[in-house]
Amino acid sequence: MARGKSEGKVVVITGVARGLGRAMALEFASQGHRVIGCSRNKKKLSELTERLGDRHSLSVVDVTDDDAVAVWADESVEAFGAPDLLLNNAAVINRNKFLWELSASEFDEVVDINIKGVANVIRHFLPAMAKTGTGVIVNFSSGWGRSASPEVAPYCATKYAIEGLTQALALELPGGMAAIPLNPGVINTDMLRSCFGPSAADFASPKEWAKTAVPFLLDLGPQHNGQSLTVG
Numbered sequence: 001m002a003r004g005k006s007e008g009k010v011v012v013i014t015g016v017a018r019g020l021g022r023a024m025a026l027e028f029a030s031q032g033h034r035v036i037g038c039s040r041n042k043k044k045l046s047e048l049t050e051r052l053g054d055r056h057s058l059s060v061v062d063v064t065d066d067d068a069v070a071v072w073a074d075e076s077v078e079a080f081g082a083p084d085l086l087l088n089n090a091a092v093i094n095r096n097k098f099l100w101e102l103s104a105s106e107f108d109e110v111v112d113i114n115i116k117g118v119a120n121v122i123r124h125f126l127p128a129m130a131k132t133g134t135g136v137i138v139n140f141s142s143g144w145g146r147s148a149s150p151e152v153a154p155y156c157a158t159k160y161a162i163e164g165l166t167q168a169l170a171l172e173l174p175g176g177m178a179a180i181p182l183n184p185g186v187i188n189t190d191m192l193r194s195c196f197g198p199s200a201a202d203f204a205s206p207k208e209w210a211k212t213a214v215p216f217l218l219d220l221g222p223q224h225n226g227q228s229l230t231v232g
């Protein structure tokens, strides 16, 4: 589907209900881009839809559900064309605990969302992007995808995996595309409050962060393919 420049870019964001996803959605929309987002919380998505307006499309989709992601991707591409930017932002962190104190189901949840969820989204959006030969895939990594800390071993493991998955994907993409593992920095969200406690308040708000992050994301292109980047 051909798009005029004035229509802005089509930006797919997973985990759009809260935190960085929500802040990016609002900032991309305010700059004239179209946001296609998903998260699990229907109420939060309805509130955000009201703020964004009907040019944008938010859907209740759990990224661990491969079939639901397939339907969401097909419907989005049919309605709006292939994404220009695909932001794999949705993730969870384990409760602060030593690795051996966490149950198998808590470990599985982090792996299922943070790694397999990202693969599901790529599986269903990438073919349409590859057909156009353009587009940038940004997989949200972390400082904890490049160095480790105690009590967040499952999260660290998944973010190191994101670095590897993205580097490998970068080698598979056609020339005009890019896959980039991105450390967003340290921002005061629900996730940061879970692992940092009250000292999370010392860090930037998602809204402040998005003012820097969105222009940074819009500048990414094939020249960045395979580079591990950090916002800022």
Ligand SMILES: NC(=O)c1ccc[n+]([C@@H]2O[C@H](COP(=O)([O-])OP(=O)(O)OC[C@H]3O[C@@H](n4cnc5c(N)ncnc54)[C@H](OP(=O)(O)O)[C@@H]3O)[C@@H](O)[C@H]2O)c1
Pocket: 014, 015, 016, 017, 018, 019, 020, 021, 022, 038, 039, 040, 041, 044, 061, 062, 063, 064, 088, 089, 090, 091, 092, 113, 117, 140, 141, 142, 143, 183, 184, 185, 186, 187, 188, 189, 190, 191, 192
């Ligand atoms: N905040 C930081 O300082 C920081 C630092 C390094 C890296 N990061 C990375 O940045 C990204 C955003 O983090 P954040 O701080 O904004 O986290 P957050 O505040 O916990 O928000 C996570 C978002 O992901 C969604 N989500 C979780 N599980 C999902 C699933 N199965 N399917 C669809 N959506 C799901 C959540 O909405 P629902 O629960 O409604 O689905 C929420 O919108 C993550 O990849 C994180 O690892 C953050």
